[in-house]
């Protein structure tokens with residue numbers, strides 16, 4: 029089965045290399061032609077795998093590669109073909125009119141598109157632009173760091189939870205050859221993955237973690253593990269968590285009462301991590317704040333609830349960009 033990985037960043041290179049090493053035919057679709065040429069010639073270099081022996085050489089995964097624009101142009105001229113599986117591994121900030129147009133040219137009705145973004149709001153935009161595509165939402169807890177145009181470090185073993193995006197053409201479909209082929213590729217690659225019909229709950233839980241850890245670590249310039257013990261950081265964490273949880277509960281999220289403990293646990297387990305938002309701020313890149321705290325503030329407004337902390341977090345992080 030051929031799988032298109034859209035985006036040659038940390039997550040795209042991690043999943044692309046693992047799937048290819050497991051035997052899948054992987055095609056990396058990158059933004060630039062230069063990276064595509066490099067990947068096609070030299071493959072993806074994967075290090076940090078938990079299952080690799082100490083001192084083992086890096087694994088090199090052979091992949092096909094093209095720029096997304098070239099692949100989209102070629103697709104328009106191609107004849108009939110069977111349904112194809114795609115994984116979208118770009119940041120939320122990249123999902124704008126230009127990318128949506130390229131995806132509309134690349135994907136055909138009945139194709140599958142699994143979206144791995146943190147935050148919310150993208151699935152609605154994608155469903156509107158690609159109404160006949162089977163959209164799946166994924167939440168991954170794998171840790172990945174891009175160390176070069178063809179190099180990725182697997183920084184933390186995690187799991188993928190995914191399922192049909194609510195209201196998309198994928199909802200309610202029985203397993204068929206396309207989904208079966210994808211599940212087999214995951215199994216062969218040894219990727220822990222779980223398909224569920226309740227992926228919204230996972231998305232909300234991840235959103236709650238990102239809404240607290242990401243802006244506060246970015247604003248205070250702290251690794252995740254230092255946040256709870258920081259005098260102001262710890263207090264802000266509690267307040268931002270309470271406000272964000274209340275917004276999600278008003279929107280239908282079923283809280284279990286263990287959310288605060290889970291937040292502290294993630295800070296402990298990722299203690300040495302630079303959060304993705306802090307990494308973006310340090311590198312001078314746009315952050316995903318609009319799709320995290322910005323979306324929570326918009327959700328609150330729809331329910332007539334105040335969200336002063338989410339609004340402030342979004343404004344302050346924007347000021348750092």
Ligand SMILES: NC(=O)C1=CN([C@@H]2O[C@H](COP(=O)(O)OP(=O)(O)OC[C@H]3O[C@@H](n4cnc5c(N)ncnc54)[C@H](OP(=O)(O)O)[C@@H]3O)[C@@H](O)[C@H]2O)C=CC1
Pocket residue numbers: 034035036037038039040057058059060096117118119120122127144145146168169170171172173174304316
């Ligand atoms: N890193 C991690 O451990 C985790 C990340 N996530 C989420 O996964 C998503 C991706 O994150 P991550 O991989 O870290 O991000 P990166 O910034 O490392 O990678 C994003 C990639 O998307 C590419 N891109 C941007 N625009 C386009 C385009 N038009 N066509 C093709 N490619 C494009 C970028 O290309 P270029 O380099 O040329 O700009 C870049 O290579 C985010 O939403 C993040 O929150 C979720 C869990 C863990």
Ligand SMILES: CC(C)(CO)C(=O)C(=O)O
Pocket residue numbers: 146237238241242252294298301302303304305
């Ligand atoms: C869970 C957390 C905060 C881990 O760093 C993350 O997802 C991120 O950095 O975006």
